[in-house]
Amino acid sequence: MRTILLAAALASGAASAAAADLSATATLSSHQLVLGDQIVLSVAIQGSGSASPKPPLIPDVEIYESGKSQSMTIINGRVSSSVVHTFVLNPRKTGRFVVPAIEVPGAAPTPPMVFNVDAAPKEAPAPAPGQGPAPHQPPVPSQSPATAPNPGASPDAFVTAQLEKNRALVNEQVTLVVRFFTAVPLLGAPQYDAPKLTGLLAESLGAEGQGTTVIRGRAYNFSELKSALFPVQAGRAAIGPAVVTVQLPRRGGLTGDDFFDRFFNAAPPEARRLQTDPLTLQADPLPAGAPDDFSGIVGALTVESSVDRTQLRAGEAATLTVVVGGVGNIKSLPEPKRPDLPSVRFFDSESSVKLERFGDKVGGAKTFKTVLVARVSGPLEIPPLTVSYYDPAKRAYARAQSKPLRLTVLPGDPNAALPVVGPGAATAPGVAEVAADIRYLKAPDGRGLPAKALAALGAFGRTGPWHALPGAFLLVALALDLRRRALAADPRGRRASEARAASERRLREAEAQPAADRARAVALLGEALTGYFADKLGQPAAGLTLKAVTAALQGRKAAQAAELARLRSVWEELDLLRYAPGGAGQAEVKRLADEIRALALAFDKELRS
Amino acid sequence: MILALLAAALALPAAAAPYADAKAAYDAGSYDRAAAAFEALVAADPGDPALHYDLGNALLKAGKLGRASASYQRAFDLDPRDGDGRHNLDFVLKRSGEELAPPGIPAPAFAAFTALSARELAGLHWLAAWAAMILAGLSLLGSPERREALRDWLLGAAAAWALFGLWWAGLSAVLPAGRGVIVAGRAELRNGPGEKFTVGYTAPEGRRVRILSESGEWLEVGLLKEGVKGWILAASVEKL
Incomplete structure (x- = not known):
């Protein structure tokens, strides 16, 4: 029955009371931390009422409600309680953060508080020599000293607190076990005050164990309460004394077995405040090399x-x-x-x-x-x-x-x-780009005729040396044009330059004459010869004599005596044939034509100018 | 000739099948396999801008930003009027800190300026040159009446020659020959052709460069946007 009452007292909340005379105070476990660490916000509400604070809203800080611990006293029928609400703050970035005033219904708001978050160091700091194992080493489990009964004595009631281990990593669970022993019947419900935690978060595991045991030859009933503790940051975390206030019968008051004896000799109960010794827990930092998305769990x-x-x-x-x-x-x-x-x-x-x-x-x-x-x-x-x-x-x-x-x-x-x-x-309806991306594939046969024509044009542009052809054509045309202009400006020179060509035309015509028309052939041969020299010398062909030609050629370099003799011979032979053309056969015409060609060739260079 | 035409006609269906395979791989999300198939198609027909474009798509989806940018650039050089090609090239250039249109030039103006490729402008330039020189030659050789008849044609051809020539020169200045694309992530530009020289700059994958000279395994490149230059491992650059 006693253990049931104790469990009920430990596990249940305070009875609600009218909201009155409330006061709220807020504290932070630390005002300076590094990114990745957590900070604990404790809101203590005291008074004879019941109220819950609203979790504060802090930009870029994740806030989780971690639970509450409660102590309660009843004096003259009036319920007075102290409730501590715990919030875990997990900053997402560095900087200066302000915890706003926390409103508690029926109480004045708490004053704002400030804490700073620095960037996490590159590597987790190693513990100083002699302070314990390296961070990556497992914590060493050990028995924490529990509050034991005074040696040599067997008290009627006592309470112990024990940690699962006294060294752990940040955010690693450590179980705290609080046991209440009693060897006498309790008078009234015991009052339990949970230990005050510094640098730790707590989750109740409930009132779990109860039973009987014998210590130093005395039988005790016990009940135990387990809590899961999580160190918030590296360093030394403190667990304050757990307190149980009980009403015990005075020594000798309840010894008789007779009902009347117990009734008439009843003594007022003795209020006893039992508490554990404070405990400490060494929290080691987590090993270096945490992934980028490490959540701290x-x-x-x-x-x-x-x-x-x-x-x-x-x-x-x-x-x-x-x-x-x-x-x-x-x-x-x-x-x-x-x-x-x-x-x-x-x-x-x-x-x-x-x-x-x-x-x-x-x-x-x-x-x-x-x-x-x-x-x-x-x-x-x-x-x-x-x-x-x-x-x-x-x-x-x-x-x-x-x-x-x-x-x-x-x-x-x-x-x-x-x-x-x-x-x-x-937003108003319309087309809005929601995601930029590349466009889809394009079939290779999508090129139309214009594209192919332009491709062919591009190929034409890469033909290289062929592009010299129009330039060459233009140069030739330019040269010919210049020549034509020059000839047009000098009619005599043009006639002289074309003399040989004109002579050649007549010679071919003479050679082409049929045998029956010897007179025409001879006449053409004569025109070819006289016409050549008339053109070269700039004189009219009609009436041009051998004497005049010979006189004009005198003193010229090309006018060698042999050439002049050949000229005279041909000229005279033609004069002779002109009057007797029947004497000129086909072979004779051909020979004379060749002679005239040779003479024209011989005199052409000299008479060019 | 008939045999050649027949062979070409038979080759068309044969090329269609590999394209279908490449497209199927792309649609299935097998981008590496699609890229390999498109590469084979590009090797068989390097003058088709659509194949370079498709290869760029597959490479980009496979996470090869630099090589994708090079493929898109080749497609752009072949067919600058293709809107899809311009879009995708601009998309990858923005990922490497560039834009298709140079800073300060409105996009429509740059689109008009690059409406014709350098090859096409070269072809038009030479076509106009041929026309102008032949017309000039014919005018010189012809009678005064012919000269008068050809005069307007000759002036038009000469104007076209000058226009396309200047356009071609301008485009060659903006998109010069001897370009490349950085295909290595955060490539280092050193102050000389060797590891012993200090790193002067780093450049992101996909950034276009102009290749200035070569020395062994090193290329001297200039960053078109920033106007700086340095030496980079040749393997880090894909030449265009």
Whole structure:
């Protein structure tokens, strides 16, 4: 019966009382910490009422309610209680943070407080020599000294407190066991005041054990209360004395077996305040090399993810549920990092915690629910979500991850409203780019005739030396034009330059004359000869005599005596044939034509100018 | 000739099958396999801008930003008017800190300036040159009446020659020959051709460079955007 009363007193809250005479005070476990550490906000409410503080809202700080401890006194029927609400603050970034005034119904708000968060050092600091094992080494379990009964005496009642071990890693669970022993019947319900914790978070494991035992030959009934403690930061954490106030019968008052004896000799009960010695716990920092997404949890975790629908349309919403479970300080677990998916819009998450006991270990599951909206159609894979933690059994960091989720996103309804949830719901309808990406493949046969023509044009531009052809043509044309202009400006020179060609035309015509027309052939031969020299000398052909030609050629370099003799011979032979053309056969005409050609060739260079 | 045409006709269906395989691999998300298939198609027909574009898509999806940028650049050089090609090239250039249009030049103006490729401008330039020189030659050789008849044609051809020539020169200055793309992540640009020289700059994968000179395994490159230069391992650059 006594143990039941004790358990009820330990486990139950204070009875509600009218809200009156309340006062609230808030304290922080530290005002300076490094990123990755946690800080504890304690809000103590004292007075004869019952109220709960509202958790403060601090930007970039995750806040978890860690529980409350309560002490209660009843004086003259008036209930007075002191309740300490504990919140865990987990900053997400460095900087200066302000804890705003905390409102407690019926009490004045607490004054604001400030704490600073510095960047975490690159490596975890090693313990000083002689202070204990290196951070990566496991804490050494040991028995903490418990408050034992005075040696040599067997008290009627006493209380002990014992730690599972006195050295642990930051955020690693250590079990505190408080046992209350009594060898006499209790008068009234005992009052339990939980130990004050500094640098520790506590989770009650409940009033668990009770039974009887014999200590130094005396029988005791005992009941025990277990709590899971988590060091918040590296260093020495303190567990204050646990106090149990009981009403015990005075010595000798309840010794008689007779009812009347007990009734008439009853003495007033003796109020006894029993308490444990304070304990300390050395918290070691976690080993270096923590993953980037390390959540600070020491224990063992699993991650599972699911969606409420695997097929949806673009613009529609689905709920992504992520459950992180296992052993450890689940309450302080932050949300796993969402995957960076440009084709998906995530909205704020809601979380809930369900705590469980696994033997003496506390754990449970924390559930995060997030609304996601698919922005584009097509297959959508949500990659595995991961949570890193430190596994004390394996003495190493580990990572739990969920399985990937595959969704099918159908094209959105063109008549549907734009985003069903979130900030975009109120925007005007229109086309908005939701994700930038490259465009799709292009078939190689997509080139049309213009493209092929331009390709051929490009090939033409790479033909190289052939591009010299029009330039050469232009140069030739230019030269010919210049020559033509020069000749047009000098008619005599033009006639002289074309003399040989004109002579050659007449010679060919003479050679082509039929045998019956010898006179015509001879006449043409004569025109060829006289015409050549008339052109060269710039004189009219009609009436040009051999004498005049010979006189004009005198003194010229080319006019050699032999050449002049040949000229005279041909000239005279033609004069002779002109009057007797029948004497000229075909062979004779050919010979004379060749003679004239040779003469023209011989005199041509000299007479060019 | 008939045999050649027949062989070409038979080759078309044969090339279609590898393309279908490459496309199927791309659609299935096997981007490495798709990239290998598109590479084979590009090797068989390097003048097709669509194949370079498709290869760029597969390489980018496979996580090879630099090589994808090089493929898109080749597709752009062949067919600068393709809107999809311009979009994808601009997409990868932005990932490496660049944009298709140089700073300070409006995108529409740059699009108009690059509406014709350097090859096409070269072809137009030479075509106009041929026309102008032949017309000039014919004018010189012809009668005064012919000269008068050809004069307007000659002036038009000469103007086109000058226009396309200047355009070609301008485009060659903006997109010069001897370019490359960095295909290594955070490539180091050193102050000389060797490991013993200090690192002057680092450049992201996909950044376009101009190759200035070569020395063994090292290339001297200039960053087109920043106007700085340095020596980089040749294996870190894919020449265009």
